Structure formats: structure tokens, C-alpha cells
Amino acid sequence: MGIEELKFEIDDKGRVICKNHSNYDHLIRPCDYFQDLYLDAELTCKTCSHYENNDCYFSKTRIDEIIKRGLKKAYLCRLCGKKIDRMLSIIHKLYYKETYDVEMPLICCDCYEKIKSNEFLSYSKKMTDFYILNIVISIFFLCYFAFFLSILNVQPIFYYILIIPLFSFVCFIISVVIRKSIKKLRYFYFGIKYYKKHFPNQESKV
């Protein structure tokens, strides 16, 4: 008979551990530095015998589907948009949503650490500044590069075979950097809003 109720615990690093996991004792055992380092890779249903025997609350097919969606970046940190790698965190969220209709936010380990030390707002401000600076430098570089090319005195043929392809390539790289930075800024904007709404007592330490 399969497991009907899953139980979880969260360790001091914010890692979700499934109490029904067949390696549970190993997962919670005090670890040295290297064991601790590799623990993340073991926090998955793939290493659990209930997955192998297909007798978990989540079927084997469902778990495979969750892993597939995870690889496609379907599960992102609610605060910064980083991809969530820890599968048990995703399972934890899905289980609470399906069983109790409770929306658990997915939070990456970096954000979790910052929330714990009450530094999330200053961290997100630094990251926001970093991405704004990225955009400004990218635009400045592009303008400077365009100006440099415009004052080059070369044969027209070089414009077609070298300058135009090179400029197009640089434009492409810059557009990727700017798009990624805007995306990150958007995540942090909504992440900060979410944080302020759900952690109102921690606002002071900006």
C-alpha cells in the first residue's frame, strides 16, 4: 500500500527533507563539510525506494514529470527568480497545495539565508543595483562601439564582410544581457513586494 501522507522538515539551511524518504536517517545525520556539500544532490525522490517501488503519495510518472518540468525552469524562487534545484522543496510545495490548499512559496537557498539573517532587503537592493548597472554599461558599451566603428576608415567591402557581422554579433550579445537583467529586475521587484507583505517585521534593516 502506498504512502498517503507525507511529512517534511526543514533544516537550518532551508533544505526540505521528506521524513518518508527511505534515506531519511542518512539525510539528517550530522554531516562533515563534504557530506554537506553533496547532500543537495541526494535531496531528490530519485534516491528513495518509494519512488523505485512506485508506492509514494506521488506516483513515479508524476515525479518524472515534476523533474522534467524542473529542468525546464518551471519552478523558480518566489523572491529572485532563480531556478529551484532541490526537488524535495518542489514536492513539499505541491503536496501542501494539493492536500491542504496552502500556497507555500518556493525560496532558493540564497534568499533563505538572507531572510534568516534579516538581510534580504539590502541583498535585493544590491542585486537590483547590479542589474541596473549591467544595463547602463551594456548600452554605454554599445554606443561607444558604434561610434568607434563609425570613425573607422576602411574599404566599403570590409563593412560588409567584417564590420556589419561584428556589430550584429555585439548587438545580439548586448540584447541578451539587457533582456536577462530586465527579467531579473522584474523578479526582484515582485520579490521585494512579496517579502514586504509577508515579512513586515523585517523591513527595518535595509
Ligand SMILES: [Zn+2]
Ligand atoms: Zn531566491
